[in-house]
Amino acid sequence: MIKVLIVMYGEGATDYFRMGWPAKHVHKNHGDEIQVVLMKNEFDPWDVATLKRFDIIHFHKYFGRYESSKELWGKLQAHGVKMVMDLDDYWEWPDSMPITKIMKMDGVHGRELENLKLADYVTTTTRHLAKLISEHNENVMVLPNGLDMKHPMWADTPNPSEVLRIGWLGSMQRNHDLEILRKGIQMLYSDADLEGKFMLMLTGSEEENSDIFEGPGYIKREGAIAPSYGYLYNDIDICLAPLQESVFNSCRSELKYIEAGTKKKVFIGQNHTPYAEDIEHGVTGMLVDKPEEWYSCLREVILNKELRDRLRLSLHELVKDKFDIKNLARQRVQFYKSICNDRD
Secondary structure, three states, X not given: OEEEEEEOOOOOHHHHHHHHHHHHHHHHHHOOOEEEEEEOOOOOOOOHHHHOOOOEEEEEOOOOOHHHHHHHHHHHHHOOOEEEEEEOOOOOOOOOOHHXXXXXXXXXXXXXXXXXXXOOEEEXXXXXXXXXXXXXXXXXXXOOOOEOOOOHHHOOXXXXXXXXXXXXXXXXXXXXXXXXXXXXXXXXXXOHHHOOOEEEEEEOOOHHHHHHHOXXXXXXXXXXXXXXXXXXXXXXXXXXXXXXXXXXXHOOOOHHHHHHHHOOOEEEEEOOOOHHHOOOEOOOEEEEOOHHHHHHHHHHHHHOHHHHHHHHHHHHHHHOOOOEHHHHHHHHHHHHHHHOOOOO
């Protein structure tokens, strides 16, 4: 029996997607092969006598403090413990994100790079990010983000609406991407053929960005915590995913179109990695290169119900098995088994 300690430091979306929910499904469906202990409370990372009983310690970004990783991990590795670091973002965060300044002040910005060099293995979200990680640690495994397709919040249960609802769901860390939408939305509101046929919804951003979306029917909504986030999609028909082109953004996961496809929504996103990797324009979604194309793509899907239905149902078929957390948990089990044997 392989013993795995999985560390969940908080209650944020990353904690659930990368550690909490996968651990739950590995335990539920593969408990006869893998003994999972999900650590959610504070604990002593220097309790080597206890931690050496595990075959694998799987954690996101850090275990203990960054400055003590080499010494602490070395002690555990000397006992045969595999230190598996998870990373879901590129380690150099852009200055346009508010959290970057805080991370630099705290002295932790970019320190994931030091850790991934020390880890026995690194798990990550996409092939693209895995390629960048492999330049520093060749033992890298892609374990995509996934959703519990059986959970009520991911069921296809839209709330009724007389108009099409176009929405962006995000956080204040993504505000800089919203500016890409400004020109297209202005053109949308100026189109007399579309009057009364749509409304815009902004969820999770700061008020400073609301002027981009403001117009007839516009709604600003608060975000939601990870365990109930999926219900927000019940009030959206078309999902927008603007993304400035940068190394950091190219390392984002596919979650935006996974969520949209699971809820059978139309997805319109930026035409570069990560969305362009799997989305086929006009088949499983719409991909945008230029600012004015947000308008032309939205106009087309607003006026063409047949197109909307084809896009959203095709996207659902793309994601429903590939990103089902039950199937992805099986991949994690195979990964755990591949890197270590049962220890007496």
